[in-house]
Amino acid sequence: xxxxxxxxxxxxxxxxxxxxxxxxxxxxxxxxxxxxxxxxxxxxxxxxxxxxxxxxxxxxxxxxxxxxxxxxxxxxxxxxxxxxxxxxxxxxxxxxxxxxxxxxxxxxxxxxxxxxxxxxxxxxxxxxxxxxxxxxxxxxxxxxxxxxxxxxxxxxxxxxxxxxxxxxxxxxxxxxxxxxxxxxxxxxxxxxxxxxxxxxxxxxxxxxxxxxxxxxxxxxxxxxxxxxxxxxxxxxxxxxxxxxxxxxxxxxxxxxxxxxxxxxxxxxxxxxxxxxxxxxxxxxxxxxx
DNA sequence: CACTTGACCTGTCCGC
DNA sequence: TGCGGACAGGTCAAGT
Numbered sequence: 451x452x453x454x455x456x457x458x459x460x461x462x463x464x465x466x467x468x469x470x471x472x473x474x475x476x477x478x479x480x481x482x483x484x485x486x487x488x489x490x491x492x493x494x495x496x497x498x499x500x501x502x503x504x505x506x507x508x509x510x511x512x513x514x515x516x517x518x519x520x521x522x523x524x525x526x527x528x529x530x531x532x533x534x535x536x537x538x539x540x541x542x543x544x545x546x547x548x549x550x551x552x553x554x555x556x557x558x559x560x561x562x563x564x565x566x567x568x569x570x571x572x573x574x575x576x577x578x579x580x581x582x583x584x585x586x587x588x589x590x591x592x593x594x595x596x597x598x599x600x601x602x603x604x605x606x607x608x609x610x611x612x613x614x615x616x617x618x619x620x621x622x623x624x625x626x627x628x629x630x631x632x633x634x635x636x637x638x639x640x641x642x643x644x645x646x647x648x649x650x651x652x653x654x655x656x657x658x659x660x661x662x663x664x665x666x667x668x669x670x671x672x673x674x675x676x677x678x679x680x681x682x683x684x685x686x687x688x689x690x691x692x693x694x695x696x697x698x699x700x701x702x703x704x705x706x707x708x709x710x711x712x713x714x715x716x717x718x719x720x721x722x723x724x725x726x727x728x729x730x731x732x733x734x735x736x737x738x739x
Numbered sequence: 740c741a742c743t744t745g746a747c748c749t750g751t752c753c754g755c
Numbered sequence: 756t757g758c759g760g761a762c763a764g765g766t767c768a769a770g771t
Contacts, residue, residue: 574749
């Protein structure tokens with residue numbers, strides 16, 4: 451769920467809401483969600499001020515004045531939600547969007563100055579928050595192997611094709627979901643991009659013509675940009691930093707559209723199949739093996 | 740090494 | 756209505 455556009459939307463929200471706040475206190479209910487020693491929390495988090503919010507792939511980074519950062523992966527059901535007296539008062543309409551916090555999915559609660567709070571909620575406990583020195587972020591395993599940012603202007607379609615073709619015997623869907631090939635694409639945008647490029651998701655990479663791969667790159671970039679514009683996709687759990695849902699899903703052409711007509715072939719219904727172990731949505735007419 | 744599958748979790752939905 | 760099982764999808768570990 452939280453893929454590149456969703457994490458980017460959270461980043462932009464936090465940039466406005468969180469930068470400048472000082473952390474007063476931290477509590478968590480699940481060691482798995484926040485595995486740091488409390489001694490580190492006391493020394494490098496409590497009393498520190500938020501200086502910047504960054505994103506790489508689907509990973510969010512909250513930089514602190516202590517030269518440490520909160521590194522966050524939302525995985526499937528993670529949420530980062532800010533609640534501040536300056537933005538939401540009691541009875542504010544946004545309260546109804548996500549309910550009262552903390553709730554039973556709240557894993558970490560950050561108390562901030564000026565009465566504000568930051569919540570890390572995660573129903574399924576796959577996500578995590580880690581406090582690490584800012585300078586060491588590039589050395590964590592994920593950062594060392596993650597591929598280029600799709601929206602980086604220096605990432606050329608030639609390189610995209612080269613990186614994809616390293617996985618020549620796997621399916622094209624598995625290849626674009628592989629974070630070492632390129633960063634940030636998950637199940638929703640994989641399906642949307644493959645429909646846009648008219649490629650069947652189960653096609654082996656080696657069997658996809660280069661002009662189609664080039665088209666796929668263009669489509670993925672277009673879709674990711676459009677989704678950021680729409681505030682991301684809310685399928686089930688995702689909300690932005692203010693607890694609000696995204697609207698991209700209403701623009702989706704195939705994702706969760708099974709049984710509805712294809713936009714290019716009104717007589718053909720979108721079908722749901724399984725590729726690379728994931729629910730996959732296709733138009734059987736424009737995406738053939 | 741390349742590739743696939745299962746595990747991690749919990750809530751929801753579907754069929755009986 | 757209750758209950759079991761399938762499903763949701765990001766990443767890593769373990770398996771082929």
